[in-house]
Amino acid sequence: MTESTRDPNNEFNSTKYDIPPELQANVSVTTLDKIYNWGRRSSIWPMMFGLACCAIEMICTAASRYDFSRFGMEVMRPSPRQADLMIVSGTVTKKMIPQIVRLYNQMPEPKYVLAMGACASGGGPFKDGYNVVSGVDKYIPVDVYVPGCPPTPQALLHGLISLQRKIDTQHWRDTRWYSKDPIPEIPIPVLGPDIFDPRQSEEIKTLTHQKPVSEETVQQPTEA
Ligand code: SF4
Numbered sequence: 001m002t003e004s005t006r007d008p009n010n011e012f013n014s015t016k017y018d019i020p021p022e023l024q025a026n027v028s029v030t031t032l033d034k035i036y037n038w039g040r041r042s043s044i045w046p047m048m049f050g051l052a053c054c055a056i057e058m059i060c061t062a063a064s065r066y067d068f069s070r071f072g073m074e075v076m077r078p079s080p081r082q083a084d085l086m087i088v089s090g091t092v093t094k095k096m097i098p099q100i101v102r103l104y105n106q107m108p109e110p111k112y113v114l115a116m117g118a119c120a121s122g123g124g125p126f127k128d129g130y131n132v133v134s135g136v137d138k139y140i141p142v143d144v145y146v147p148g149c150p151p152t153p154q155a156l157l158h159g160l161i162s163l164q165r166k167i168d169t170q171h172w173r174d175t176r177w178y179s180k181d182p183i184p185e186i187p188i189p190v191l192g193p194d195i196f197d198p199r200q201s202e203e204i205k206t207l208t209h210q211k212p213v214s215e216e217t218v219q220q221p222t223e224a
Contacts, residue, residue: 036172040084040110041071041164047083047103048076051090054117054150058089061153071160080106085163087156088142091119091126092133094195098188104140105185109177112167114159115142118149125149139189 017029050058061068062076077083080103092100104113115136118124123134136142143166146159176183189195 041167043072046085054089066153088120089116
């Protein structure tokens with residue numbers, strides 16, 4: 001990086017201390033937030049799972065041409081307990097969302113979610129399908145949305161850089177994972193009562209407010 005392209009706000013030595021030029025290669029004076037965030041942003045381990053066609057682009061981003069190990073991300077974890085980032089890459093079906101929420105709950109803090117593509121962000125081309133959730137953010141908090149159908153590897157890389165920028169702004173004092181209050185788990189949605197077709201919400205509302213039909217009013221078939 002040349003002097004002219006350097007972002008002074010992103011420098012490691014961003015404090016007001018003047019370090020003599022002969023020591024600058026060996027000594028860094030920085031803030032606790034900066035070094036803490038720098039460590040986390042440079043070693044985000046994604047969870048190894050994909051849901052549909054977007055997952056192919058995610059796999060491509062991990063391969064040698066785009067190579068997200070430049071972000072310290074090459075260690076994709078098959079276990080949610082060792083993952084920092086959930087990349088929701090593909091169509092989220094109503095059958096799958098309980099599993100996605102369960103995996104999210106099993107990830108340790110600090111954890112992040114990236115919604116990759118139109119399907120994960122809002123249902124995409126299958127939004128009107130009876131079996132598709134119109135956006136994973138209806139159930140779990142999303143940090144970064146990457147548009148596209150599918151997003152290119154470059155777009156995913158941009159999303160990952162955006163996540164790094166978000167991490168850069170966090171302060172360890174305010175982070176929820178150091179709070180004394182326990183972090184509540186997200187209730188696992190149940191296929192049926194919790195997950196319904198939003199187009200039928202009026203009909204469902206009417207039906208749930210209807211009084212049950214009593215046995216007396218049910219017409220009994222007359223015998224011939
Ligand atoms: S956004 Fe497009 S490419 Fe991605 S899972 Fe949906 S249909 Fe497939």
